[in-house]
Amino acid sequence: MALLEVDGLTKSFGALVALRGVSFSLEAGEVLGLAGPNGSGKSTLFNMLTKIPTGPDAGDVRLDGQSLKNMRAHQIARAGMVRIFQTETDFGDLSVVENILVSMPSDSKPGTKAGRDAAMALLSEFDLDGMADQASGQIGVFDRKKLMIATALARQPKILLLDEPAAGLSKPEVAAMIELIRQINAKGIAIVVIEHVIPLLLALSEKLIVLNFGEVLARGAPRDVVRDPAVVEAYLGSVAEDA
Ligand SMILES: Nc1ncnc2c1ncn2[C@@H]1O[C@H](COP(=O)(O)OP(=O)(O)O)[C@@H](O)[C@H]1O
Ligand SMILES: [Mg+2]
Known part of the structure; x- marks a missing residue:
């Protein structure tokens, strides 16, 4: 059993389907990268995992085998899954x-x-x-x-969800952020990291998932995923490799 099992998460805002049937799992101590164009549902996925502010319309998440269906946001944090937001909070x-x-x-x-x-x-x-x-x-x-x-980290999580931790940083700061995330992971904390900064994803992730229009477009070994023609067309064409 994986530490985190995400099964068929779906979320709509009115007519817009922000997430459609997204599934993946995360092992203890693993680093999973999450990429995709703006608006592809990355932050919404973190919202669904943490129920901040609300949970999914359909699908389920299990943390340590326990369904989050009947858990509230503060209980999820206490159970060990904690996020940082894309904007400064x-x-x-x-x-x-x-x-x-x-x-x-x-x-x-x-x-x-x-x-x-x-x-x-x-x-x-x-x-x-x-x-x-x-x-x-x-x-x-x-x-x-x-x-x-x-x-x-003060909440002593098992899983840390990082939403664009390198956004707005200079190149040396990005390098320092990579090192810092590596040190956190070395303590055994599993990490899901959303980023557009491809070098950070390649340096840290064991697996990479790319979302597009709320669905999983590609997943697998990071170096394979960033070369996937569907990913290049939908996403990487617009992102500098050395950003
Ligand atoms: N609370 C909300 N109400 C309406 N639409 C939303 C809300 N949150 C996100 N969306 C929409 O859902 C889509 C996915 O957004 P988001 O998850 O923030 O994308 P990403 O983080 O990948 O850039 C976007 O089209 C966004 O406008
Ligand atoms: Mg976002």
């Missing part, structure tokens, strides 16, 4: 360390000195400890991306 008025503290599960006692020490240790893994007391709205784009990921 830090609490800009809170300090960097407070962002971590509000995301820590209550059993790690965020209100105590031990809790703050744990939050600072997490920040130092991301080189953010030096700005712990700055308002998170004041720090740079790359640091905010790292803070969003650190905040997700």
Whole structure:
């Protein structure tokens, strides 16, 4: 049994079918890449997995063999699947360390000195400890991306869902982000990563899925998938290989 089993997810918004019958599985500790043109349903897929804001019209998701059908968003996070959003969703008025503290599960006692020490240790893994007391709205784009990921990790997930973690980053920052994701994965956390930055997908993913108009267009070994003529035609024609 895979850690995550996604079976036939379908979601419509009025007449628009944003996802149609999408199925895949994710093993413990695996990295799965997810690509596809804008509007192909990638972020919607993360919404369906986490029920933020709502779940699918049809299909099912099993996490550790347990159906998510009757689970609410906070229960899914507690069961071990946590996402970061495509847009910045830090609490800009809170300090960097407070962002971590509000995301820590209550059993790690965020209100105590031990809790703050744990939050600072997490920040130092991301080189953010030096700005712990700055308002998170004041720090740079790359640091905010790292803070969003650190905040997700404070929830101690088994599966981390990353929605375009490299968007808006410079080339050296993309390289640093690849390294950072690799380190997170090395701790045994499985990752699904949505990206347009093909070098990142090739560097990290064991499998790659390409969505198009809400359906799986291609899947398999990343280097095969990016050469698939259907993928080149629908998608990669418009994306620079070295973006
Ligand atoms: N809440 C919503 N209401 C209406 N349409 C939506 C909503 N969310 C997404 N869509 C539409 O669903 C399609 C897939 O969107 P999305 O999953 O955000 O694409 P991607 O992340 O691949 O760029 C798009 O056509 C988008 O406009
Ligand atoms: Mg998106």
